[in-house]
Every structure is written in structure tokens, then in C-alpha cells.
Amino acid sequence: MPSPGQAELDAAGITDPALRAAYASCRELNARHGRTYFLATRLLPRARRPAVHALYGFARYADEIVDDLGDQRPPAEKAARLDDLSAELERALAGGPSDRAVLTALADTARRYDIDGRHFTAFMASMRMDTHVTGYATFDDLGVYVHGSAAVIGLQMLPILGTSVPRAEAEGPAAALGVAFQITNFLRDIGEDLDRGRLYLPAEELAAFGVDRDLLTWCRHTRRPDRRVRRALAHLVAHTRAVYRRAAPGVAMLEPVSRACIACAFRLYRGILDEIEAADYHVLHRRVSVPARTRAAVALPGMLRAVVARARS
Known part of the structure; x- marks a missing residue:
């Protein structure tokens, strides 16, 4: 019997092993850090849940670059890491490969649901604000x-x-x-x-x-x-x-x-x-x-x- 996460991926028609692993990584981030959000997501049809996990996983990943209290890197270095993430995000949304699971899943979700890329650009701009405002x-x-x-x-x-x-x-x-x-x-x-x-x-x-x-x-x-x-x-x-x-x-x-x-x-x-x-x-x-x-x-x-x-x- 497949696990809940596997059943969600099956329902969404996500069969590629690498892509399934990327979505599973996002689901784990959602389950670990977004208790309220994850609980609400369980009320969606299974086929739609992986896409929500992908959005959450990406947002959490970017947020941790800025807000990890154990990371004492200077703001300029965090801003540079966000710039690298933005550049890789742009490539992934354009169809290029990515080594980051959250970007692989996010780009697939954006293509499946035709999500406007400007929303991700605006999100990254706000993340950069957190490095200096x-x-x-x-x-x-x-x-x-x-x-x-x-x-x-x-x-x-x-x-x-x-x-x-x-x-x-x-x-x-x-x-x-x-x-x-x-x-x-x-x-x-x-x-x-x-x-x-x-x-x-x-x-x-x-x-x-x-x-x-x-x-x-x-x-x-x-x-x-x-x-x-x-x-x-x-x-x-x-x-x-x-x-x-x-x-x-x-x-x-x-x-x-x-x-x-x-x-x-x-x-x-x-x-x-x-x-x-x-x-x-x-x-x-x-x-x-x-x-x-x-x-x-x-x-x-x-x-x-x-x-x-x-x-x-």
C-alpha cells in the first residue's frame, strides 16, 4: 500500500522518479514546518496536494536562507545566495535543469498550472528586503x-x-x-x-x-x-x-x-x-x-x- 505522499504523487500523475523525489522533499518541509498549513492541505484532493507542497517548500527554502538563526553569515552574503537562487529559479522556470529539489518541483508545478512567473519574482524581491530592511x-x-x-x-x-x-x-x-x-x-x-x-x-x-x-x-x-x-x-x-x-x-x-x-x-x-x-x-x-x-x-x-x-x- 503506497504511503500518503506516494498516493498523492500517483493521483497527480507524477511518475518520473527524480520529480517524485523533488516533490517528496517539499512535502517533508511542509509537514515539518507548516503544521497548520499542512493540515489544511490534507483537505484538498490528492492530485492537487503536491503542487501546494511545492509552493510551500520553495517559500520555506528561500526564507531559511534569510532567517536561519544558526547561520551567522553577513547580510550581503545572504543576499548573494538569494541572487543565486533567483538566477537558478529563472532557468528552471524556463525549462532548464536544477540541482535543488524545491526548484525542480516548483518549476513543474508552475508549468502544470500556468502560474505567472512574476509572482515568484515578487516573492524573491521581498526575500532580498529581509537582508537589509x-x-x-x-x-x-x-x-x-x-x-x-x-x-x-x-x-x-x-x-x-x-x-x-x-x-x-x-x-x-x-x-x-x-x-x-x-x-x-x-x-x-x-x-x-x-x-x-x-x-x-x-x-x-x-x-x-x-x-x-x-x-x-x-x-x-x-x-x-x-x-x-x-x-x-x-x-x-x-x-x-x-x-x-x-x-x-x-x-x-x-x-x-x-x-x-x-x-x-x-x-x-x-x-x-x-x-x-x-x-x-x-x-x-x-x-x-x-x-x-x-x-x-x-x-x-x-x-x-x-x-x-x-x-x-
């Missing part, structure tokens, strides 16, 4: 970064998920959902990002509550709550919930067989905001997560809806 003054400034790091991920996913409306109509909500996920990550990972020397939350929004980088760093190191930080994070959580509301109509715009997957990811990622609130915004010294029992409570009904949708299709 350490903060953002306003949400407009941050928007340049999150377009490439998050909005385009939603746009890459659309051809794989399929839409029940013209794709252009679904692109706005898809991009908004990517942004909502990303800002949720910024709020959850604020302490870890400070350790890397970066602060993604806009300085202008924080300053309105008397908060700056020094205060956040002090709170992380002392593990002491601060009323000003609490109010600032409450404001940013409310802002992020508004982004989720803009993204919500997009779920119904997807093909029925894909809706359960994205609805699950939507609820679980938005649930991280609930956990931040439940911790009274005292999250600088620890990383909150959605409890396993909550993930199961969301995923199991989603699995039933996914099965029914597949049967109907």
Missing part, C-alpha cells in the same frame, strides 16, 4: 514587502485551487488572505523577529500608543507586560481581523473541492489572533499556537465537507 514606518511601506512575501502566495495558489468565478474576481480576496496570514505571523513571531533584528509592525502604528522597538525589546527580555504594548497589539489584531473580513468572500469563489482546505486554514490562522487575545497580548516572550484539540475540531468537519464535495464533483 529592519523596520517599516507605515502600513503603506509594509505593503510593499507583504505584496511579495504574502499576497503573491495567494495568487500562486489560485490556479491550483481553481475558481468558480472568473479568476480575476477571486484575486483580490486571495491576495488579502495571504496578507492576513502574514500579518498574523508578524504578531505571533514578534519576539523571534526582534531577535533577528527586524520589526515588521509599522512604527507609526506603535508610536500612536507610546511603543517603540526599545520598549518591545525590554518587554521580551524582562518578560514583563506593558499596558502600552497591550493596547498597540490589540489595535493591530483588530486591523488584521479587518483584513480577514476582506478575504472571507474569496472562499466561496473557489471550486467546491478546494473550499474546505482554505476555510480550514482561514479559521486556524485567524485562531492565532484568538490565542494572542487569550494571552492578554503578553506574547513577546513566547510563541502562541492554536491548541491541537482546536485544530482537530476545525479539521474534522472540514474533512467531511471535503469528502462530500469530492463525491459531488
Whole structure:
């Protein structure tokens, strides 16, 4: 009996051994690092899962070049490594060979689903920003970064998920959902990002509550709550919930067989905001997560809806 990963590759019609190995590598990255995302992916039809693993695997691979805390290389060297990855990505998307499994799988996915190469270019531009940009003054400034790091991920996913409306109509909500996920990550990972020397939350929004980088760093190191930080994070959580509301109509715009997957990811990622609130915004010294029992409570009904949708299709 084939393993779940092998069954997915069989369903997708991926038979070449080298290509199967490349996709398997991406799946392993998704399973190891993207627990919420991987769980949601299990609600997709098997044939579509390898493509999602390829997108995640590539994004994770590029992100680790920038954010590996054990890698003390200077920013210029990390930028050079990203440039090498970009050049190899361009060759792979053009049909050339690659020694990197994530690029082999990504290029195959891009060809199978006709994903616009500009989305990958924008993603790599944002990854380069992480090598030299350490903060953002306003949400407009941050928007340049999150377009490439998050909005385009939603746009890459659309051809794989399929839409029940013209794709252009679904692109706005898809991009908004990517942004909502990303800002949720910024709020959850604020302490870890400070350790890397970066602060993604806009300085202008924080300053309105008397908060700056020094205060956040002090709170992380002392593990002491601060009323000003609490109010600032409450404001940013409310802002992020508004982004989720803009993204919500997009779920119904997807093909029925894909809706359960994205609805699950939507609820679980938005649930991280609930956990931040439940911790009274005292999250600088620890990383909150959605409890396993909550993930199961969301995923199991989603699995039933996914099965029914597949049967109907």
C-alpha cells in the first residue's frame, strides 16, 4: 500500500522518479514546518496536494536562507545566495535543469498550472528586503514587502485551487488572505523577529500608543507586560481581523473541492489572533499556537465537507 505522499504523487500523475523525489522533499518541509498549513492541505484532493507542497517548500527554502538563526553569515552574503537562487529559479522556470529539489518541483508545478512567473519574482524581491530592511514606518511601506512575501502566495495558489468565478474576481480576496496570514505571523513571531533584528509592525502604528522597538525589546527580555504594548497589539489584531473580513468572500469563489482546505486554514490562522487575545497580548516572550484539540475540531468537519464535495464533483 503506497504511503500518503506516494498516493498523492500517483493521483497527480507524477511518475518520473527524480520529480517524485523533488516533490517528496517539499512535502517533508511542509509537514515539518507548516503544521497548520499542512493540515489544511490534507483537505484538498490528492492530485492537487503536491503542487501546494511545492509552493510551500520553495517559500520555506528561500526564507531559511534569510532567517536561519544558526547561520551567522553577513547580510550581503545572504543576499548573494538569494541572487543565486533567483538566477537558478529563472532557468528552471524556463525549462532548464536544477540541482535543488524545491526548484525542480516548483518549476513543474508552475508549468502544470500556468502560474505567472512574476509572482515568484515578487516573492524573491521581498526575500532580498529581509537582508537589509529592519523596520517599516507605515502600513503603506509594509505593503510593499507583504505584496511579495504574502499576497503573491495567494495568487500562486489560485490556479491550483481553481475558481468558480472568473479568476480575476477571486484575486483580490486571495491576495488579502495571504496578507492576513502574514500579518498574523508578524504578531505571533514578534519576539523571534526582534531577535533577528527586524520589526515588521509599522512604527507609526506603535508610536500612536507610546511603543517603540526599545520598549518591545525590554518587554521580551524582562518578560514583563506593558499596558502600552497591550493596547498597540490589540489595535493591530483588530486591523488584521479587518483584513480577514476582506478575504472571507474569496472562499466561496473557489471550486467546491478546494473550499474546505482554505476555510480550514482561514479559521486556524485567524485562531492565532484568538490565542494572542487569550494571552492578554503578553506574547513577546513566547510563541502562541492554536491548541491541537482546536485544530482537530476545525479539521474534522472540514474533512467531511471535503469528502462530500469530492463525491459531488
